Amino acid sequence: MQSDNPRFSVHLCFYIICAIGISACSGGDSEDNATSLSDDTSSSETVDNEAIQTSLDPDLFLAAGLAESITTTACTLTDGTQTECFKVVINGAPANADIGPFCPRNITDDATQGGVWFDGSGELYQVDGSFILSLPDLYGSDWQLYDEATGEVFVTDSQIACEAAARPDVDPEYQNHCVECSIDYYDGGVTQTLLIPVEPVALANPNSLSADLGVSLNGVVIAGPAPVNAILSANTIAAFDDCGGHVNPAEGYHYHAALGCSDVISSLDGHANILGYALDGYGIYAMLNSEGEEDFDLDECRGHSDETRGYHYHAASAAENMFIGCFKGAQGSITVGSN
Amino acid sequence: MKIDLTRLAVVSLSLCFTSLSFAHSGHVHKAPLIACQSLSKGESCRYMVGKDKVYKGTCQLFEETLMCVRNQPIEYLTPLSDPKLASVKDNESITLQK
Ligand SMILES: [Zn+2]
Ligand SMILES: [Zn+2]
Numbered sequence: 001m002q003s004d005n006p007r008f009s010v011h012l013c014f015y016i017i018c019a020i021g022i023s024a025c026s027g028g029d030s031e032d033n034a035t036s037l038s039d040d041t042s043s044s045e046t047v048d049n050e051a052i053q054t055s056l057d058p059d060l061f062l063a064a065g066l067a068e069s070i071t072t073t074a075c076t077l078t079d080g081t082q083t084e085c086f087k088v089v090i091n092g093a094p095a096n097a098d099i100g101p102f103c104p105r106n107i108t109d110d111a112t113q114g115g116v117w118f119d120g121s122g123e124l125y126q127v128d129g130s131f132i133l134s135l136p137d138l139y140g141s142d143w144q145l146y147d148e149a150t151g152e153v154f155v156t157d158s159q160i161a162c163e164a165a166a167r168p169d170v171d172p173e174y175q176n177h178c179v180e181c182s183i184d185y186y187d188g189g190v191t192q193t194l195l196i197p198v199e200p201v202a203l204a205n206p207n208s209l210s211a212d213l214g215v216s217l218n219g220v221v222i223a224g225p226a227p228v229n230a231i232l233s234a235n236t237i238a239a240f241d242d243c244g245g246h247v248n249p250a251e252g253y254h255y256h257a258a259l260g261c262s263d264v265i266s267s268l269d270g271h272a273n274i275l276g277y278a279l280d281g282y283g284i285y286a287m288l289n290s291e292g293e294e295d296f297d298l299d300e301c302r303g304h305s306d307e308t309r310g311y312h313y314h315a316a317s318a319a320e321n322m323f324i325g326c327f328k329g330a331q332g333s334i335t336v337g338s339n
Numbered sequence: 340m341k342i343d344l345t346r347l348a349v350v351s352l353s354l355c356f357t358s359l360s361f362a363h364s365g366h367v368h369k370a371p372l373i374a375c376q377s378l379s380k381g382e383s384c385r386y387m388v389g390k391d392k393v394y395k396g397t398c399q400l401f402e403e404t405l406m407c408v409r410n411q412p413i414e415y416l417t418p419l420s421d422p423k424l425a426s427v428k429d430n431e432s433i434t435l436q437k
Contacts, residue, residue: 211402294412
């Protein structure tokens with residue numbers, strides 16, 4: 001929100017330097033599958049996970065989150081590879097959940113009247129009245145987000161206020177505010193188009209993340225870490241809803257954390273549920289498997305391979321303010337509009 | 340994307356001062372950043388969350404900032420199981436660098 005539309009995000013994170021497919025579909029890769037099946041060497045040899053790499057499965061997406069059916073088109077990836085991509089056009093609102101609430105209105109409000117906040121420190125906070133009261137202890141004595149006489153929380157409750165607060169140089173008038181933007185200001189959702197390679201192209205050296213990194217199965221852009229230092233430096237909280245998303249003027253509603261709202265397909269083999277796809281075409285799965293355990297073999301991007309899915313990522317916890325750590329494959333693209 | 344360099348410099352400076360004031364606020368929300376302060380991309384890092392959780396991973400770049408990306412399950416410390424970690428925490432240096 002504040003600051004984290006892609007442009008602001010790039011902008012702001014720049015500032016911080018001072019302080020700081022389950023697809024099963026596809027049938028693609030049949031050549032490799034055939035090789036492994038007909039291989040006349042011992043069947044006990046190591047599985048080549050490249051051979052079973054799954055690709056994005058359009059059928060996993062909830063149709064209500066899409067502006068049009070998923071198709072394929074020619075595309076060029078970040079490493080220059082010219083290939084075929086899925087074209088995923090989202091309408092900017094989650095298919096299966098309401099957007100918000102974000103900020104409580106009074107210091108007496110309970111957790112149902114606000115969303116959540118995370119600053120990357122590993123703690124996940126319910127943004128209720130008590131949280132607003134605790135801000136001076138958390139971030140410093142110059143934090144005062146409510147009217148002491150009435151208990152009313154200072155919230156950016158108009159489009160003008162939201163846009164004045166959701167920019168790098170926060171209007172001083174909106175410092176010490178809980179910042180939220182209604183999706184109603186942006187026609188109920190910002191349409192965006194993602195091009196995602198049908199066949200992921202693995203990179204020898206992973207790419208660092210861009211401002212946006214993928215799309216969830218319920219039709220929401222998955223963003224990189226929210227620029228919390230910049231947000232906090234203006235004494236603002238850009239509250240997230242209980243799904244880990246919020247709204248900014250440029251790209252509308254987007255997720256900064258996985259809180260279960262995109263787990264629309266249940267895994268049958270005990271593996272974590274798939275929740276979306278990264279721009280490089282690899283699937284993103286929840287953090288925990290059906291036993292509530294994490295994997296021990298994740299690489300620097302938070303990914304690993306198995307015999308069913310091939311390479312894929314596992315999201316971090318919401319409190320870590322991120323989904324994945326880097327791109328293991330060459331990326332497609334994301335643009336505002338349906339072009 | 341347009342970057343206004345003058346504005347960037349001014350805001351960067353103000354953020355530098357702001358971050359100084361954060362240093363003693365008691366809550367280190369920058370632990371994943373501090374954990375990679377003197378490290379390079381790809382190097383191992385770790386930091387503590389609360390008094391009993393250790394997050395271990397590698398430093399990765401987000402825009403221009405290095406941040407510790409956990410890639411190992413969260414480790415829960417039992418009291419006195421690791422006096423070295425406990426003493427580091429007591430010294431308010433939440434970051435534990437290898
Ligand atoms: Zn955001
Ligand atoms: Zn997995």
